[in-house]
Amino acid sequence: EDQVTQSPEALRLQEGESSSLNCSYTVSGLRGLFWYRQDPGKGPEFLFTLYSAGEEKEKERLKATLTKKESFLHITAPKPEDSATYLCAVQGAGNNRKLIWGLGTSLAVNP
């Protein structure tokens, strides 16, 4: 069964303290792994799509990487505005557009 597990559930950092969020997945034929950011009271906002092991993508202080079993979202020198819940989702093989979602990591960055 396709499954996504995110860790840790919650993370508190000081401003400037770099860290990584983990997304472990089990899926039949990965077609894509997606990272989203969700602020309180809002819908998820798309960040990255990764398609194959070894791929990396960057956006400002965020860098996403992918292996055959997991993805990491590295946050370099975070700022308070990076505080949010970060969601990971995977799409398996076939023509189905269905995404399997993790429960997310709640990140708080203190000034």
Place this chain on the structure above:
Amino acid sequence: DAGVIQSPRHEVTEMGQEVTLRCKPISGHDYLFWYRQTMMRGLELLIYFNNNVPIDDSGMPEDRFSAKMPNASFSTLKIQPSEPRDSAVYFCASSPPRGAVSRETQYFGPGTRLLVL
């Protein structure tokens, strides 16, 4: 550009009442998704459409839930009768057609916060 539009943003109703949630996808997108989000279960896909046709409704919890997409710019999710356990945030998302840039990306609306008393 206008994103995905959902209405109402908040809904409070009593058990047994009918609830209708509305969604307008991004213009040009031909996939539309309905999700439910709770703290315990996270984001759950309820149903999705392609070109107004339901493709996968395996996530619809039971017969009390129904969804329609009468045209490319409008969809509804209806709960009848509503129950307290239906309280959650309901999101609509849309994505571009095959061949488009970022074709697999889903773009979410702001959600409808439903409370059933």
